[in-house]
Amino acid sequence: MLAQAGLVGMFVSAFLAATLLPLGSEAVLLALLYADYPVVPLIITATAGNVGGSMVNYWLGRRYGRAGIMRITNVSEHRLVKAENQFRLWGRWSLCLAWVPVIGDPLTFIAGILRIRLAWFVVLVTAGKAGRYIVISHLAG
Template structure:
């Protein structure tokens, strides 16, 4: 894999864990450069970002297993409210800044179905990157 694509993957992965960061700027720059097909950029960014969200989800499951008496929901009441109201479908919003990472973590902590969680995290993040690439491609 080319170094720029590895960089995009890593940037997307890190941006989707509990560490701050954004992969959109790198993605837009790569769209502007025009070296790669747009579908490839969407796939690489989605793969990295979805894997980051899934890792965060499984971190939540591990925390629930390891520290069952701890209460994560009190620290993230908005995320827990979304999960309580909409269930796994809340994870379509896992791409949102500030709220997305806690959604994934709490979904794991609440033991939301892992297959549904992985699918919906991936779909939500893919839709975000499709929009970002579509807008960037129209500008340039």
């Protein structure tokens, strides 16, 4: 039961961290790793939660567009323009950077605004976010 509570907390933390809320999921991951939670379920749960939060951003971008995103979030036009430029520079591959602080969340909104295919979005965002959690878990050793 305690293990399930830890995984639920990991999922919620990772989900919320992928939105524009000023939260991070790394501390929760590290705390659970140091509490001897199994690594693989933690990585899977953290990745699923974080990708889920990014999918909310994608949906919001797709649904409300650029003007709507600026109206309903704290994302400034400057951040959106920066994310759009990053996205145009690297194309859909920039979604592998969706985990990066400051630029990651706007990239997921931009993907929705530009109507990037959902399959590509999920694959690339998952790869980047899973990679980050794997590296963090490995470094926590």
